[in-house]
Amino acid sequence: MALTESTMVDIGTTAPDFKLEDTMSGAKLTFDDVKGEKGTLVYFICNHCPYVIHTIDELVDVANDYEPKGIGAVAISSNDVEKYPVDSPDNMEAFALNNLFTFPYLYDEDQSVARAYDAACTPDLYLFDGEGKLYYRGRLDESRPNSGKPLTGEDLRGALDDLLAGKPSPEKQYPSAGCGIKWK
Structure with a gap:
């Protein structure tokens, strides 16, 4: 597992639109379909990455905690x-159900959405404001697998609270880090 950091796209960048299949419902969803009134979290993840597995409970908790506050x-x-067949749509659906996702888990088959967002790793986290402008990109917190540091979500939660x-x-934003996206 080679550690890859996020590319740190410019703050204020407009969220690229997409139309991707939700592996749980089968519906094709766009950014407008998933956006929240006050902001939107976009998580680039996969099923097998140890960095995702390490953070998934907190990522789900953050989404659940902020959904009532207007964050999609x-x-x-x-x-x-x-x-990487473990990341197939059928396995994505099982991963989402096992981890109690309350939000869609979309499959970017041609990788065009990851390229449009300049996503580099899993997890790669983006927070857009209510107008669809990038407000935060970076890490969940400073915890990593086997680091001994607890998951708190403090960096992402702090950005959400500020938004x-x-x-x-936030002036200081640290890149996310994890496995590199598995490009075709």
Whole structure:
């Protein structure tokens, strides 16, 4: 597992639109379908990455905690399923159900959405404001597998709290880190 950091797209970038299949419902969903009134979390994840497995409970908790506050959430997997069949849509559905997702888990088969977002790793986290402008991109917190540091979600939760309080985007943002997206 080679550690890859997120690319840290410019704050203020408009959220690229998409139309991807939700592996749980079969519906084709767009950014507008998943966005929240006050903001939207976009998680690039996969089923097998140890960094995702380490953080998935907290990622789900963050989405659940902020949904009542007007924050939408979506997870997207863009990995090459021919080389990594564990990340197939059927396995994505099982992963979402096992981890109690309350938000869609979309399959980016041609990897165009990951490229549009300049996603680099799993997990790669983006928070857009209510206007669809990038407000935060970076890590959940400083915990990593086997680091001994507890999962708190403090970086992402702090950004969400600042967004909801009408504060400017946090000045200091650290890149997310995890497995590189498995490109075709």
